[in-house]
Amino acid sequence: MKIALLGYGKMGKTIEQIAINRGHEIVLKIDKDNTDYDITLADVAIDFSIPNVAFNNISNCLNNGVPVISGTTGWLDNFDNAVALCNEKKGAFIYASNFSLGVNIFFEMNKYLAKMMSNLKQYNVSMEEIHHTQKLDAPSGTAISLANDIISNNNNFSDWKLDENGENIIPITAKRIEDVPGTHTITYASEVDTITIDHVAHNRQGFALGAVIAAEWIIGKTGVFTMNDVLNIG
Numbered sequence: 279m280k281i282a283l284l285g286y287g288k289m290g291k292t293i294e295q296i297a298i299n300r301g302h303e304i305v306l307k308i309d310k311d312n313t314d315y316d317i318t319l320a321d322v323a324i325d326f327s328i329p330n331v332a333f334n335n336i337s338n339c340l341n342n343g344v345p346v347i348s349g350t351t352g353w354l355d356n357f358d359n360a361v362a363l364c365n366e367k368k369g370a371f372i373y374a375s376n377f378s379l380g381v382n383i384f385f386e387m388n389k390y391l392a393k394m395m396s397n398l399k400q401y402n403v404s405m406e407e408i409h410h411t412q413k414l415d416a417p418s419g420t421a422i423s424l425a426n427d428i429i430s431n432n433n434n435f436s437d438w439k440l441d442e443n444g445e446n447i448i449p450i451t452a453k454r455i456e457d458v459p460g461t462h463t464i465t466y467a468s469e470v471d472t473i474t475i476d477h478v479a480h481n482r483q484g485f486a487l488g489a490v491i492a493a494e495w496i497i498g499k500t501g502v503f504t505m506n507d508v509l510n511i512g
C-alpha cells in the first residue's frame with residue numbers, strides 16, 4: 279500500500295516505522311515546509327498534523343478520491359463539514375481521537391461505567407488528562423471523547439468544561455508534563471469512596487499501529503467510519 283503521511287512529526291515518524299515493517303511504502307512525507315504535493319500518488323493518506331491544517335489536508339484527500347485517516351485533534355469544529363464532503367464525494371474517511379487498541383477498550387469501559395453510575399447521584403465525576411508539553415490543544419481529543427461518552431450514557435451530566443466545576447458538568451483538568459505520551463483518568467467520587475479508571479500510554483506505538491491498521495482496513499471502502507468499525511469492539 280502506498281501511504282502519504284500528512285504531518286511528519288512525532289506521530290508521522292512513528293507511523294512510518296510501523297508501516298514499513300508491515301510492508302507498506304511511504305510515498306509522501308508532508309510537513310509545514312513541504313505543502314505542494316500530488317496526493318493522488320498515494321493509495322491512502324494518514325493525517326497527524328496540527329489543528330488548523332487538518333481540515334484542509336482531509337479535504338484535499340477527499341477532493342482527489344484518496345481515502346484518509348485522521349488522528350489530528352483540536353479541529354472538530356469542522357468535523358461535520360468533513361463528513362458532508364466525504365459523503366458528497368463518495369470518499370472514505372476515519373477520524374479517531376485515539377487509535378490505540380487499549381484506549382478503544384477503555385472507551386467501552388468508560389461507557390459501561392457511566393451507564394452503571396447513572397442512577398447513583400451521590401457520585402460526582404471528574405477527568406484528568408496528562409500530555410507532553412508540546413501538545414497544542416487542551417483538553418485532549420481523547421478526554422473530549424470520554425466526556426461525550428459519559429454524557430451520552432449517564433443522566434447526571436450534560437456538559438464538560440476545562441478547569442470548571444458546576445452542576446451537571448464534567449470538570450476536565452489538563453496537565454502538561456515533559457515526555458508524557460498520554461494518560462487519562464476518570465474518577466467518580468462520593469462522600470464514602472472513590473472509583474477510578476485510567477489508561478496510561480507508555481509510548482506512541484499503540485496510536486501509530488492503530489492508524490496503520492485503520493489505513494489497511496479502509497482501502498476499497500466508501501463512507502465515514504470509526505475505530506469501532508475497524509476493531510469490531512463495542
Ligand SMILES: NC(=O)C1=CN([C@@H]2O[C@H](COP(=O)(O)OP(=O)(O)OC[C@H]3O[C@@H](n4cnc5c(N)ncnc54)[C@H](O)[C@@H]3O)[C@@H](O)[C@H]2O)C=CC1
Nearest residue numbers: 285287288289309310326327331349350351375376377485
Ligand atoms: N488520534 C490519536 O491516536 C493521536 C492523535 N495525536 C494528535 O496528532 C497530532 C500530531 O501529533 P504529533 O505528531 O505528536 O505532533 P507533532 O507536533 O510532533 O507533529 C505535527 C507535525 O505537523 C506538521 N505540520 C504543520 N503544518 C502542516 C501542514 N500544512 N501539513 C502537514 N503537516 C504540517 C508540523 O510541522 C509537525 O511536524 C496532534 O493533533 C495530536 O493531538 C497524537 C497521538 C495519537
Ligand SMILES: O=C(O)C1=N[C@H](C(=O)O)C[C@H](O)C1
Nearest residue numbers: 351375376413418419420460
Ligand atoms: O497530542 C498527543 O500526543 C495525543 N493526542 C491525542 C489526544 O489529544 O487525545 C491522543 C493521545 O492522547 C496523544
